[in-house]
Amino acid sequence: MKLQDNVVVYDNVQIGEGTSLEHFSVIGVPSQVGKPSLRNTEIGNNCIIGCHVTIFEGVSIGSNCLLDDYVNIGEGVKIGNRCKIIYGAKVMDASCILNDAIVGGFVCENAQIGSHSRVFGNLVHAHTNPSAGWDDVVEASPLIGPNVFIGFGATVIGGVNIGSNAYIAASAVVTKSVPERHIVVGVNKMIPLDKWSGKLSKSPFFERK
Numbered sequence: 001m002k003l004q005d006n007v008v009v010y011d012n013v014q015i016g017e018g019t020s021l022e023h024f025s026v027i028g029v030p031s032q033v034g035k036p037s038l039r040n041t042e043i044g045n046n047c048i049i050g051c052h053v054t055i056f057e058g059v060s061i062g063s064n065c066l067l068d069d070y071v072n073i074g075e076g077v078k079i080g081n082r083c084k085i086i087y088g089a090k091v092m093d094a095s096c097i098l099n100d101a102i103v104g105g106f107v108c109e110n111a112q113i114g115s116h117s118r119v120f121g122n123l124v125h126a127h128t129n130p131s132a133g134w135d136d137v138v139e140a141s142p143l144i145g146p147n148v149f150i151g152f153g154a155t156v157i158g159g160v161n162i163g164s165n166a167y168i169a170a171s172a173v174v175t176k177s178v179p180e181r182h183i184v185v186g187v188n189k190m191i192p193l194d195k196w197s198g199k200l201s202k203s204p205f206f207e208r209k
Contacts, residue, residue, distance in 0.1 A: 010037045016045035016063060025053040031075045044081070062099070080115070087120070098146070105150070110138075114146035114164070116208065121154030121168065126175075128158075145180065147208045165206050181206055 007021045010028035021027065027049070028041040039058035043049070047061060050069040055061075059073050062081035067073070070088035077091050080099035085091065087104035095107050098115040106122040113119055125139040140159025144150070148162050151170035156162065163180030173187045181193045183200065193206055 010041075010057070012037045012039065012057070013041045013043075015043045016047065018046040019043055019049070020047075021049045022051045022053075022069075024051055025049050025055075027055045028059075029054060029056045031057055039076070056093075074109070095141075105152075108141055110141040111144070112141070113144045114148060116146055117144055117148040117150075119144065119148070119150045120152045121150040121156065121170075121172075123150075123156050124158075126158035147205070149205065165208065167200065167205065 006023055008026045010030060013028040028037045030037045037057040041055065041057050041059050043061045044063035044065065046063055047065045049067050050071065052070045053067050055073045056075040058076040061079045062083065064082045065079060066084045068086040068088070071085045072090045074091060074093035076094045078096045080097060082100045083097055084102045086102065089103050089105055091097065091103065091107045092109040094109055095111045097103060097113045100116045101113050102118045103113065104120045106124065107113070107119065108124050111123045123142045125141065129137055142156045142160055142162065144162045145164040147165045150156065150168040153171040154168045156168065156174045158175060160174060161177040163178055163182070165181045166178045167183045168174060169183065169185045172184045174184055176188050178184055178190055182190045183193065183196050184190050193201060
């Protein structure tokens, strides 16, 4: 393990062999200010944790992962093997990211991202009752299947399911579930792959399993 002098590691943190922690990162942050960490935080082997990364307690990160500079990982998040969390992404509490995924956007609490998916947009709650207290309502979160692509600026809202090999174009807005092998543009405009006339229809992306 490579640990810079200015990295802060709280109690109950386990860090695997070959993992490096770069300048000004904080690992195992307690969920309550001023109290010790009560949940184990685990980082696997051969990971790279960049500068100014914050990881809260109860997080589990697999092996061979990259967390880029300024990434924030909330309490109890589970991240699989060979994942890349980049572009200062924020992954909120209790979310789950499966193997080989790439995340470069915002992921709300309790969201799930399938293996080999790439999420550069935002996964958010619907906030249908904004007058409720901050912790009074547990809202449904997006569930992203395997091999999904979500482009920059796209927003997936509420408890929708995004099927495998779906492609959400940049800046699209999704408030309804998307079947597998569909392309989404604009606001909930879903087009089956076999009806899409553009170059994207020939991409090997849609053949991945």
